[in-house]
Amino acid sequence: MKKRAYSDGCAAAHALDLIGDRWAIPVMREMLLGARRFSDIRTALPGLSANVLTQRLEELEAASIVQRRKLPPPASVQVYELTQWGLESEGLIKALGRWASRSPHKEPGPMSPVSVILSMRTMFSADRAGDMRATIGLHFGPETYRAEIAGGAITVDRGEIDDVDALFSGDQNALIASLYGGVPLGDVSDRLTATGNPDLIDHFMHLFPLPPAAPDLHKAQ
Amino acid sequence: MKKRAYSDGCAAAHALDLIGDRWAIPVMREMLLGARRFSDIRTALPGLSANVLTQRLEELEAASIVQRRKLPPPASVQVYELTQWGLESEGLIKALGRWASRSPHKEPGPMSPVSVILSMRTMFSADRAGDMRATIGLHFGPETYRAEIAGGAITVDRGEIDDVDALFSGDQNALIASLYGGVPLGDVSDRLTATGNPDLIDHFMHLFPLPPAAPDLHKAQ
DNA sequence: CTGTATCCGTGTTGATACTG
DNA sequence: CAGTATCAACACGGATACAG
Numbered sequence: 001m002k003k004r005a006y007s008d009g010c011a012a013a014h015a016l017d018l019i020g021d022r023w024a025i026p027v028m029r030e031m032l033l034g035a036r037r038f039s040d041i042r043t044a045l046p047g048l049s050a051n052v053l054t055q056r057l058e059e060l061e062a063a064s065i066v067q068r069r070k071l072p073p074p075a076s077v078q079v080y081e082l083t084q085w086g087l088e089s090e091g092l093i094k095a096l097g098r099w100a101s102r103s104p105h106k107e108p109g110p111m112s113p114v115s116v117i118l119s120m121r122t123m124f125s126a127d128r129a130g131d132m133r134a135t136i137g138l139h140f141g142p143e144t145y146r147a148e149i150a151g152g153a154i155t156v157d158r159g160e161i162d163d164v165d166a167l168f169s170g171d172q173n174a175l176i177a178s179l180y181g182g183v184p185l186g187d188v189s190d191r192l193t194a195t196g197n198p199d200l201i202d203h204f205m206h207l208f209p210l211p212p213a214a215p216d217l218h219k220a221q
Numbered sequence: 222m223k224k225r226a227y228s229d230g231c232a233a234a235h236a237l238d239l240i241g242d243r244w245a246i247p248v249m250r251e252m253l254l255g256a257r258r259f260s261d262i263r264t265a266l267p268g269l270s271a272n273v274l275t276q277r278l279e280e281l282e283a284a285s286i287v288q289r290r291k292l293p294p295p296a297s298v299q300v301y302e303l304t305q306w307g308l309e310s311e312g313l314i315k316a317l318g319r320w321a322s323r324s325p326h327k328e329p330g331p332m333s334p335v336s337v338i339l340s341m342r343t344m345f346s347a348d349r350a351g352d353m354r355a356t357i358g359l360h361f362g363p364e365t366y367r368a369e370i371a372g373g374a375i376t377v378d379r380g381e382i383d384d385v386d387a388l389f390s391g392d393q394n395a396l397i398a399s400l401y402g403g404v405p406l407g408d409v410s411d412r413l414t415a416t417g418n419p420d421l422i423d424h425f426m427h428l429f430p431l432p433p434a435a436p437d438l439h440k441a442q
Numbered sequence: 443c444t445g446t447a448t449c450c451g452t453g454t455t456g457a458t459a460c461t462g
Numbered sequence: 463c464a465g466t467a468t469c470a471a472c473a474c475g476g477a478t479a480c481a482g
Contacts, residue, residue, distance in 0.1 A: 004453080004474080006247065007268060009330035009397060011340065012314050013247055015321035022241070022455070026227065026234055038464055047228060049456050054465060064325050064438045078464080085323055085435030093233050095316040100236035102306055104285050109230035119232065176230060214306030217285045225455085225472085243474070259445055270475050275446060298444080 015092075018063045023048050025093065027056050028065065028082065032090055033114050033145075033158055035069065035081035044112035065089070094122040104216035108181060113140040116172040117156050119180075123208040126152035132207075134200055137161030139169040149207070166196025166204065179208050236313075239284045244269050246314065248277050249286065249303065251335050253311055254366075254379055256290065256302035265333035286310070315343040325437035329402060334361040337393040338377050340401075344429040347373035353428075355421055358382030360390040370428070387417025387425065400429050 006013040019025055023045065030036055030044045041053060057080055060066035065086040071077050082089070097119065100106065111119070117138070129152050138145040139161055146159030161167055168175055170192035177183040178192075185194055185205070194201050227234040240246055244266065251257055251265045262274060278301055281287035286307040292298050303310070318340065321327065332340070338359070350373050359366040360382055367380030382388055389396055395413035398404040406415055406426065415422050 007330055008247065008266075008336070009332040009394070010247070010250070010336035011318035011321045011327065011343075012250060012336075014324060014327050015317040016246060018321065018324060018326075020241075020243070020246075025237060025241075026229065026231070029231070029233060042464095045229075047456090049458090050465060051467085052454095052456065055455095062439050064435060067438060083435070083438055088323070089320055092313075092316040092320045095313040096236040097232035099310055099313045100232045100239065102309070103235060103239060105239075106232065106235050109228055111230040115229070115231035115233075122232075173230070214285060214304070217288060217304055218283050260443085268475085270477090271445075272447075272476090273474065 024056050030114050031082045035079040037079050097122050102211050102214045104213050110173050113143055113172050117145055120156050124154040125209050128207045134165045137164035137167040140172040166201050169193050245277050252303045254335050256300040258300050318343050323432050323435045325434050331394050332397055334364055334393050338366055341377050345375040346430050349428045355386045358385035358388040361393040387422050390414050
């Protein structure tokens, strides 16, 4: 009755026993910024079918990585959220992203709002920020996020977007195309509007440098 | 003809496309300390069958994570090694191990010599080391490793074990039982011999503290 | 001895349809 | 909205046979 497991004392192998199953890490990623509903996760991960999501959530709950909680009335809906220890996987997920950002075969693709926020936390450059101090609002679909940049550090979380120095509103994929793909904001203005001080916006757009791609040594693809 | 992939622009998801397949990460782990032969990897990972190893090595090579190289005559054997970028996955694999070391369900198990060395790199405590300065030899089966502790840092690599301050020789699993399991070295003296200054050995054995286990919130297992 | 290729039983995954 | 049921396709692991 036991599922397939690496029988290895190595802690990294144990990590794979816990979260090595397909979709487990993307599902955790979607909860890193706070509790989500079943259908929120499905929307963010279009390739994931309902039965697999059910199974992953059960396994993550059994491993004490995820908790299910019922919101108090009148909402009364069930949500899933990471436990304290589950939240500590953020460093691990950022390490995955930081390493893979150097892949010679990486191609752009659609990203969920949560991935976009996490990519900012991962790729933020203290050097590029210098002594910048700003509050940036991000508005993607029904969700709003708030970034605070100060002292060479960034925090980005779900939050209110009134009283921000600049605001991005629209499709998160357009922001990504501009942040990491070098597309000028003007070229995606039909999908994303940026309001606020233009110099501040320009500075912000350069805070997230990508590392150089690793050489592709296997020429014959 | 394309294999199953997350179609997600998130870099962490791309990492899973590259190294998310079963056994990929343990295979990489075995190469983190230098080139290995096909059969070295099989010995270190007893649950991995030959056909799956062949497939993983091909995929990792196609992704520019692994290179195959032919040792010059008279050895003339083929070895597999990580590329520069592949080596950079060490931080990621250590992050996996560090996070999973807090799992409430973690159980001890046999570890390969390479895992043991990597666990030392991962769990080393600069605080515990203080101003300790020592060279420790480790001798597991046919392989020797050398740890240098100085300035609150540790390096551990394959290396010679002449001229060390202390030497452990025998079964790496006995060392693990003592390092992390609290078993006195005296209780495993039939499997592992430790030679050198007893105070130094005792200090060494306390350099690798485990973090506290996370609470098990899902009582009904 | 060192790998590689093929076959096969089994379990996991994923798409669709369906139910409370 | 939040899952469950069903079923087909695939990946895994074991055994075996084969090539250098």
